[in-house]
Amino acid sequence: MKESQQTILSEDLNEDEISISDIIRKLWQRRGLLIIMPIIFMLLAVIFLFTSAIRTSTPILYFVQLKGIEKSTYPNGTEFSPQDLLIPEVVARAAESLGLTVDDNFRKSISVEFGSPISAGLHKKYQEKLANKKLSAAEIDRINDEYKQKLQSTSQMGLRITIDHTALGLTADQGIVLANALPRSWSEVFTEKYRVIVDTRLDNVAVVSNDTSNPLQSTADILSARKTLQRLELGVEILNEDQRLKAITSQAGLNGSDLLSRLGQFKEIYFRPIFSGLFSNHDASSESFLIETRLKIAELDRNIKQIDHILSDIKGFSRLSPEKVQTDGRTENLQLTDNTFNQLIELANQASLSEFMQTMFIERRDLVSQKAAMQTDLDRAQANFKMTRKDEFINKAKVEYAFLIKEYTSLLTSARKARRQLYGDFFKPFGSPEKIKTSLLPPKSAMVLALSFFLGIFLAMIVALAWPNRR
Numbered sequence: 001m002k003e004s005q006q007t008i009l010s011e012d013l014n015e016d017e018i019s020i021s022d023i024i025r026k027l028w029q030r031r032g033l034l035i036i037m038p039i040i041f042m043l044l045a046v047i048f049l050f051t052s053a054i055r056t057s058t059p060i061l062y063f064v065q066l067k068g069i070e071k072s073t074y075p076n077g078t079e080f081s082p083q084d085l086l087i088p089e090v091v092a093r094a095a096e097s098l099g100l101t102v103d104d105n106f107r108k109s110i111s112v113e114f115g116s117p118i119s120a121g122l123h124k125k126y127q128e129k130l131a132n133k134k135l136s137a138a139e140i141d142r143i144n145d146e147y148k149q150k151l152q153s154t155s156q157m158g159l160r161i162t163i164d165h166t167a168l169g170l171t172a173d174q175g176i177v178l179a180n181a182l183p184r185s186w187s188e189v190f191t192e193k194y195r196v197i198v199d200t201r202l203d204n205v206a207v208v209s210n211d212t213s214n215p216l217q218s219t220a221d222i223l224s225a226r227k228t229l230q231r232l233e234l235g236v237e238i239l240n241e242d243q244r245l246k247a248i249t250s251q252a253g254l255n256g257s258d259l260l261s262r263l264g265q266f267k268e269i270y271f272r273p274i275f276s277g278l279f280s281n282h283d284a285s286s287e288s289f290l291i292e293t294r295l296k297i298a299e300l301d302r303n304i305k306q307i308d309h310i311l312s313d314i315k316g317f318s319r320l321s322p323e324k325v326q327t328d329g330r331t332e333n334l335q336l337t338d339n340t341f342n343q344l345i346e347l348a349n350q351a352s353l354s355e356f357m358q359t360m361f362i363e364r365r366d367l368v369s370q371k372a373a374m375q376t377d378l379d380r381a382q383a384n385f386k387m388t389r390k391d392e393f394i395n396k397a398k399v400e401y402a403f404l405i406k407e408y409t410s411l412l413t414s415a416r417k418a419r420r421q422l423y424g425d426f427f428k429p430f431g432s433p434e435k436i437k438t439s440l441l442p443p444k445s446a447m448v449l450a451l452s453f454f455l456g457i458f459l460a461m462i463v464a465l466a467w468p469n470r471r
Helices: 002-016 020-029 031-055 082-086 088-096 104-108 118-130 137-155 172-192 200-205 209-213 219-241 256-277 284-319 340-381 390-423 445-466
Strands: 060-066 110-114 158-163 427-429
Touching (some): 020 031, 020 445, 031 445, 060 172, 082 088, 082 110, 082 172, 088 172, 110 172, 118 137, 172 427, 200 219, 219 256, 219 284, 256 390
Antiparallel strands (some): 060 427
């Protein structure tokens, strides 16, 4: 009885056991499925990869080198930013080259930032330096700091322009045209409209065309001419500060020094007699000028007295000098005492006060110079000068005055043209715009294909084993 039960139990166990030979036989019977399913999965993976590659954006990349822009400033001192290339005027002018309209999508598809292709070579160079295993921690820190400084200065030498032509619905060739047009439009707009080449101080000393027709008759005419001559003198001095502009000439062939000499001659021979004779017959304008001049002199006196008071306080403070720092007479080494740190603080304060005093002295000198010039004008007004043959004299003065204004305007125009030719465009291409090179398949495509192959085999084995046998 027991033997029969054991026999039945062993037969049941044999039926429940999985036979390797049965599995292999079953898989062999479904070998076609094992071949077809991995191929199908790999084909699906290839289709997915190609679709992803088509959808992947391949923008146009353009590197340009900056010219005439140092430490992120234009020649006239205005701050430069890569975003200057994306202001509406620049983008609109660049879009005109392709007949495009500018919208939010257009601006979002263009990016500009500091960058240079030289950065890659610089990175490789410093990687080789850091590869030396004998470097100490201090040397590694020094190399890293040097690399950061070099990378920053190198990057700010150029611009990286990226244009997503696919998002704009443009071909690659059209994207290249747009990439070329963008920096050119930026250079033109900022040169013509914003005049970032010419010294900004010259904008405050320009003269208008009406100044040439000044009759020099009334008090208002003469006071207006005085202001114009002051602007003219300041403008010529600004031009003479730039060594590169000293060679330029006006329409009559006068350079800055010649015009300044001619101006001094005009003031000496013509304008000062006219200005002095202005106050022989007092009117509202002349009286107002005298009152304003006296008030300004009084204001300058108050400012000068305030500076003198400050300098006197500083002088009194410096007399209360701290005790000298004790030193060893033989070695001259600093001997620390209880008051040493307080003494060092006092010495530092005195050093900062010395710089402050220099600034105050310079400011006082300027105020005294302004006061002296105004006092000279008052003295001329009190000279009671009477002019003979006035009409003939003023006619000659008008001719010379108009000549000076005309030549000054011509000199300013020549200066702007000279600086424009000197700097040219603000950029120089680092090669031509090009489409970013990408492989036919996306990254890690080999891994995707391998996974699809093994997934196909795995599913094929499951299907083959689960497939019922034919009866």
